[in-house]
Amino acid sequence: MPREITAYSNPLIKWVRDLRDKRHRKQARQFLAEGLRILTEAKETGRLPTLLFFAKPSADHPLVRQLVRAVELAGGEAIETTPDILSKLSGKDNPQAVVGVFEELGTTLDMLDRSSSGIWLVAERLRDPGNLGTILRTGDAVGAGGLILVGECVDPFSVEAVRASMGALFTVPIVKTEWQPFLDWLRQGPGQLVGLSLDTETDYRSAHYAAPTFLLTGNEAQGMPADYAAACDVLVKIPMLGKADSLNAAVATAVMAYEVLAQQGRGKTA
Amino acid sequence: MPREITAYSNPLIKWVRDLRDKRHRKQARQFLAEGLRILTEAKETGRLPTLLFFAKPSADHPLVRQLVRAVELAGGEAIETTPDILSKLSGKDNPQAVVGVFEELGTTLDMLDRSSSGIWLVAERLRDPGNLGTILRTGDAVGAGGLILVGECVDPFSVEAVRASMGALFTVPIVKTEWQPFLDWLRQGPGQLVGLSLDTETDYRSAHYAAPTFLLTGNEAQGMPADYAAACDVLVKIPMLGKADSLNAAVATAVMAYEVLAQQGRGKTA
Numbered sequence: 001m002p003r004e005i006t007a008y009s010n011p012l013i014k015w016v017r018d019l020r021d022k023r024h025r026k027q028a029r030q031f032l033a034e035g036l037r038i039l040t041e042a043k044e045t046g047r048l049p050t051l052l053f054f055a056k057p058s059a060d061h062p063l064v065r066q067l068v069r070a071v072e073l074a075g076g077e078a079i080e081t082t083p084d085i086l087s088k089l090s091g092k093d094n095p096q097a098v099v100g101v102f103e104e105l106g107t108t109l110d111m112l113d114r115s116s117s118g119i120w121l122v123a124e125r126l127r128d129p130g131n132l133g134t135i136l137r138t139g140d141a142v143g144a145g146g147l148i149l150v151g152e153c154v155d156p157f158s159v160e161a162v163r164a165s166m167g168a169l170f171t172v173p174i175v176k177t178e179w180q181p182f183l184d185w186l187r188q189g190p191g192q193l194v195g196l197s198l199d200t201e202t203d204y205r206s207a208h209y210a211a212p213t214f215l216l217t218g219n220e221a222q223g224m225p226a227d228y229a230a231a232c233d234v235l236v237k238i239p240m241l242g243k244a245d246s247l248n249a250a251v252a253t254a255v256m257a258y259e260v261l262a263q264q265g266r267g268k269t270a
Numbered sequence: 271m272p273r274e275i276t277a278y279s280n281p282l283i284k285w286v287r288d289l290r291d292k293r294h295r296k297q298a299r300q301f302l303a304e305g306l307r308i309l310t311e312a313k314e315t316g317r318l319p320t321l322l323f324f325a326k327p328s329a330d331h332p333l334v335r336q337l338v339r340a341v342e343l344a345g346g347e348a349i350e351t352t353p354d355i356l357s358k359l360s361g362k363d364n365p366q367a368v369v370g371v372f373e374e375l376g377t378t379l380d381m382l383d384r385s386s387s388g389i390w391l392v393a394e395r396l397r398d399p400g401n402l403g404t405i406l407r408t409g410d411a412v413g414a415g416g417l418i419l420v421g422e423c424v425d426p427f428s429v430e431a432v433r434a435s436m437g438a439l440f441t442v443p444i445v446k447t448e449w450q451p452f453l454d455w456l457r458q459g460p461g462q463l464v465g466l467s468l469d470t471e472t473d474y475r476s477a478h479y480a481a482p483t484f485l486l487t488g489n490e491a492q493g494m495p496a497d498y499a500a501a502c503d504v505l506v507k508i509p510m511l512g513k514a515d516s517l518n519a520a521v522a523t524a525v526m527a528y529e530v531l532a533q534q535g536r537g538k539t540a
Contacts, residue, residue, distance in 0.1 A: 045513060130400055138521055140512030164518075171513045205532055239531065242410030243315060243441045247524070248434075251408055254521040255528045261509065262475055 002054075002068060002078040008085055016051065016101055017089055022155055029104045031157035032089070033169070035096040036063050041167035042102070043070055049100030050076045055083040058097040067098060091159065104157060107146070107173045109185040117145030118211030118264045119257055120191070124150040124179070124228065125219035126249065132156055133164020134250035135217075139172040142257045145212065146173035150182050183231060186214060194260075195224060195232035196252055204236040209260040217253045272324075272338060272348040278355055286321065286371055287359055292425055299374045301427035302359070303439070305366040306333050311437035312372070313340055319370030320346045325353040328367040337368060361429065374427060377416070377443045379455040387415030388481030388534045389527055390461075394420040394449065394498065395489040396519065402426055403434020404520035405487075409442040412527045415482065416443035420452050453501060456484060464530075465494060465502035466522055474506040479530040487526075490519045 005013060018024040019032050030050065033039060039049065040063055052071045058064050059080060068078040087095040114120070121144050126132050132154055139147050147156075154161060156174050177185075186193060191212045196204075216232060218224030229235055238247060238255055247255070275283060288294040289302050300320065303309060309319065310333055322341045328334050329350060338348040357365040384390070391414050396402050402424055409417050417426075424431060426444050447455075456463060461482045466474075486502060488494030499505055508517060508525055517525070 041513060134518045134521060137514055137518055140514045141508075141510040141517050143511035166514055166516075166518075168512065168514050238411075238528070240411040241413035241531075242438065243311065244407060244410045244436055244438050246436075247411050248404045248407055248436075248520070250518070251404060251521055251524040254517070255524055258508070258525045261511075 002080045004080045005085070006082050008088065012079075013081075013085060013089070016053070016099075019101065020091060020159055022158065025155065025157060029106070030101050031104060031162065032099060032159055033102055033162050034090045034099045036061070036098055038167040039067055039098050039100050042100070042170040043067060045170050047102065047170045048074045048076055049102050051101040052076065052078045053081050053086060053089060053099045054078070054097060055081055055086045055095070057083065061097060064097060105173075107175050109148070109175055109177055109181065112146055112173065112175065114145065114189055114191055114212050117143055118213060119144045119260050120146055120148065120212055120214045121253060121257065122148045122150060122182070122193075122214050122216045123153060123249075123253070124216065124224055126153045126217070127220055128249070129154045129158045129160035130164045131220065131248070131250040133161040133166070133169070135253050136161075136165040136168040136172050136174070138250065138254040138257055140168035142261045144172060144257065146175060148175045148177060148182060148214075150177060150179050179228065192233040193231065194256070195229050195235045196256060197229055197235040197237055198223065198246070199229070200235040200237050202234065202236045204238050204256055204259055207234050207236045209263045211264055213260050215253065215256050215260065217249055220249045272350045274350045275355070276352050278358065282349075283351075283355060283359070286323070286369075289371065290361060290429055292428065295425065295427055299376070300371050301374060301432065302369060302429055303372055303432050304360045304369045306331070306368055308437040309337055309368050309370050312370070312440040313337060315440050317372060317440045318344045318346055319372050321371040322346065322348045323351050323356060323359060323369045324348070324367060325351055325356045325365075327353065331367060334367060375443075377445050379418070379445055379447055379451065382416055382443065382445065384415065384459055384461055384482050387413055388483060389413065389530050390415045390418065390482055390484045391523060391527065392418045392420060392452070392463075392484050392486045393423060393519075393523070394486065394494055396423045396487070397490055398519070399424050399428045399430035400434045401490065401518070401520040403431040403436070403439070405523050406431075406435040406438040406442050406444070408520065408524040408527055410438035412531045414442060414527065416445060418445045418447060418452060418484075420447060420449050449498065462503040463501065464526070465499050465505045466526060467499055467505040467507055468493065468516070469499070470505040470507050472504065472506045474508050474526055474529055477504050477506045479533045481534055483530050485523065485526050485530065487519055487523045
């Protein structure tokens with residue numbers, strides 16, 4: 001039976017609202033996700049929030065009732081609150097029907113099985129939460145084994161990244177690491193590292209992408225450092241005919257990933 | 271010789287700041303773009319702001335001086351102001367070195383030469399300014415003839431869309447129109463309309479994209495209406511292996527556009 005919280009001054013509400021702040025999120029190792037569609041998708045992949053907030057007007061929605069039941073069965077807590085508080089938790093004027101608090105999984109490189117997919121996404125110093133979420137969504141679509149974040153990347157558990165991922169945050173494993181540990185891990189097994197670069201003559205369509213391929217995307221403004229590029233097995237470029245000098249990082253990653261998918265033959269009949 | 275404005279209460283400053291508001295922008299038919307890189311790129315394509323704002327600390331930057339000279343030669347006005355006012359004009363704590371006010375071009379369908387490119391991008395009811403800007407950037411990269419916006423799309427001249435376009439706003443012609451006028455214009459000449467859809471078995475890699483190809487992307491949440499899909503010469507789908515049910519709209523457009531580019535043979539040697 002869900003308890004009810006209607007006071008904005010309630011300490012739990014304050015604690016949850018603070019999860020919008022990166023520092024607080026890092027300490028708590030929990031993050032916010034919102035919306036019936038995304039939380040239901042999370043449930044289907046076996047991920048349930050530890051805390052689930054919903055507002056009275058949505059209490060009888062069948063998907064909300066299913067979520068409440070599942071959360072309570074799993075030992076989490078469902079909390080009925082007001083639309084106003086829900087709106088403050090989500091930071092939006094038109095709040096979603098539900099807001100959930102999830103535990104970070106803390107996946108590490110050692111937990112990845114590189115034979116589980118032919119495509120892996122690697123991003124270094126990615127700065128934009130929208131790009132990160134969009135890359136996760138692409139990762140889900142191409143069946144990527146995971147997204148490996150190298151160096152100082154934007155927090156994948158920020159509200160903006162979670163939103164842009166449209167639920168892919170729950171389906172694509174995420175590892176946060178640094179360059180050297182990543183490279184050490186990579187070289188312990190099969191896998192080619194493919195870097196996206198402006199300084200190569202190799203067209204991305206002419207390279208061969210054996211499984212598993214690790215696609216490395218550099219920082220939005222600067223691309224990748226020279227020593228990262230030197231460590232790649234192959235550097236490829238996407239042709240650009242225009243006057244601007246680069247594609248959006250999430251777009252470039254997707255164009256590459258779909259070429260790998262097509263070459264590996266899994267995209268043909270899907 | 272640039273005049274100087276240091277008072278935030280100056281009516282011109284207020285007028286420019288109001289260009290961040292859609293209604294005001296529509297009346298004025300002018301919009302804001304900021305940043306040395308973007309304004310310099312605009313200059314190189316022959317587009318200069320009618321008003322150029324810069325702050326004293328940047329006044330001696332060679333690119334700023336070039337912009338000031340070009341604007342004044344073209345009959346526009348360069349205005350020196352304070353970093354604080356610049357910050358308020360741009361809506362950012364760390365303002366760019368320059369903010370420019372540009373006139374909307376008001377390109378119409380009749381002004382387009384469909385033989386000028388093999389790829390044209392068409393988006394209907396696109397809602398996210400980041401997606402719109404990113405699609406423009408992709409359009410620049412693939413050498414698209416233009417972006418045709420059908421129906422109630424987000425304003426391409428909003429500050430967010432201009433920012434996300436990274437200058438491509440100045441290199442890719444933009445037409446705002448409605449579905450029927452677009453279709454009437456399209457059928458007056460050669461060109462196949464290719465729709466991205468979830469309801470087809472045709473893989474995007476197996477279709478043939480003759481020049482000029484018009485790529486139609488539907489609304490982010492709903493896709494395109496059934497009668498739009500029915501009017502397409504071919505519907506194609508991008509394979510999705512994951513649990514989420516769609517790609518980001520700008521990503522899907524880019525994956526399609528690069529397939530068209532590769533087929534039309536212009537991407538091979540670039």
